[in-house]
Every structure is written in C-alpha cells, then in structure tokens.
Amino acid sequence: MPWEKSFNEDEAVDKAMKVFWEKGFELASLADLIARTGITRGSLYNAFGGKEQLFIKALLKYDKENRRAMLAELEAMDDPKHAIAVLFDGIVNETIADTEKKGCFIINTVSELATHGEEVNRIIHNGIREFEAFFRRCIEVAQARNDIPKNLDPAATAKALLAMVVAIRVLGRGVFDKSGLTTIAGQALRLLD
Numbered sequence: 001m002p003w004e005k006s007f008n009e010d011e012a013v014d015k016a017m018k019v020f021w022e023k024g025f026e027l028a029s030l031a032d033l034i035a036r037t038g039i040t041r042g043s044l045y046n047a048f049g050g051k052e053q054l055f056i057k058a059l060l061k062y063d064k065e066n067r068r069a070m071l072a073e074l075e076a077m078d079d080p081k082h083a084i085a086v087l088f089d090g091i092v093n094e095t096i097a098d099t100e101k102k103g104c105f106i107i108n109t110v111s112e113l114a115t116h117g118e119e120v121n122r123i124i125h126n127g128i129r130e131f132e133a134f135f136r137r138c139i140e141v142a143q144a145r146n147d148i149p150k151n152l153d154p155a156a157t158a159k160a161l162l163a164m165v166v167a168i169r170v171l172g173r174g175v176f177d178k179s180g181l182t183t184i185a186g187q188a189l190r191l192l193d
Contacts (some may be wrong), residue, residue, distance in 0.1 A: 012047070016063055017059075019033055020059070021062065021065070022109070024108060024111075025051075025116065026051075028051075052120075056120060056123070060123065067127055067130075074087055075137075080139070080141045081147050084188075088185035092172075095169065102173075102191050104169040106127050106128075130164055135157070135161045136158035139152065139157055139158060139192070160188075164188040168181050168185065
C-alpha cells in the first residue's frame with residue numbers, strides 16, 4: 001500500500017523553516033524538526049527526502065516570502081533613492097523587533113555554505129546577486145534622474161550597500177543596539193550623496 005500524507009506539507013515546511021532559521025542547519029536536529037512539525041521521522045523522509053531537502057524547501061519559502069516579496073515591493077516605488085532608504089529603515093526596524101535575535105535566514109545560511117550542497121549554494125548566491133542588482137538598478141535610475149551623482153560607481157556602491165545590509169543583519173543579532181544599527185543605515189544612505 002502506498003504511503004499517504006497525513007499532514008499539510010506547507011505548514012510543515014513553515015514550521016521547519018522556523019527551526020532552521022533559529023538554529024541553523026547543523027544545530028537543527030531531526031528531533032527538533034519532528035517535535036516542531038509534529039510529523040514522524042518516516043513521514044519527514046517520505047515527504048521531503050531528508051533534512052537537506054527539507055532545508056531547501058524552507059529556504060526557498062523564506063526567500064520567496066521575505067527577500068523577493070520585499071524587493072518587488074521596493075522596485076514598484078517610483079523613487080529609487082527613497083526605496084533604498086525605506087529598505088534600510090525596514091531592515092533596522094525588523095532587526096530591532098526581532099526579540100529572538102534570529103537575524104535573516106539567508107544571511108545566516110551564508111556562514112554555513114561549506115556544509116551544504118550545490119542547490120543551497122545556488123539559492124544563496126542567486127539571492128545575494130539579485131539583492132545587489134536591486135541596489136545597482138536603483139542607483140542607475142536615480143543617476144538618470146539626477147537624484148544621485150553621476151560619478152558614483154553603481155556596481156561598487158551596490159556591493160557596499162549590500163555589505164551594510166549584511167552588517168545590520170549580523171550585528172543586530174546581539175552586538176549592536178538600535179543606535180549602532182541606525183548609524184550603519186545612515187552611513188549607507190550617505191554613500192548615495
């Protein structure tokens with residue numbers, strides 16, 4: 001008799017995502033995943049193939065619901081310089097509100113890339129490149145509108161802005177307080193002047 005799923009796969013992925021986001025891939029045990037999702041070990045393997053495959057589904061879910069959704073909303077704004085300011089304000093506010101100090105699931109995964117296979121590496125690299133490309137497009141559009149100086153190198157500035165997003169996400173996990181994070185965001189915006 002074939003195996004039948006007795007749980008909602010999307011809900012299980014969402015619950016697993018929270019475990020991986022809080023603990024990281026290495027520290028999230030199968031016992032943690034089973035306890036949080038409420039599914040059995042056999043069901044986990046039958047539905048997802050294993051811990052790495054479940055991690056990939058969780059990472060893709062986070063990426064779609066967070067990074068991609070946020071960038072799409074910001075790209076829709078008519079003022080690219082304002083969109084960058086809104087992004088930094090949002091990241092600082094979200095980081096401060098994160099009482100569990102989870103940070104960003106994508107940025108957290110960057111530190112674990114060596115433990116993952118090709119697919120996780122591809123997801124992370126694509127996400128980081130798309131984030132950087134968002135900054136570059138914003139800068140180029142703002143330069144065309146004379147809102148940002150023309151002598152600013154869009155590619156180099158996009159990389160610097162991305163690095164400051166990473167800094168806020170990492171340092172906001174307990175090293176910097178609101179003042180420190182706000183200072184980083186302010187310096188990021190000064191790059192555009």
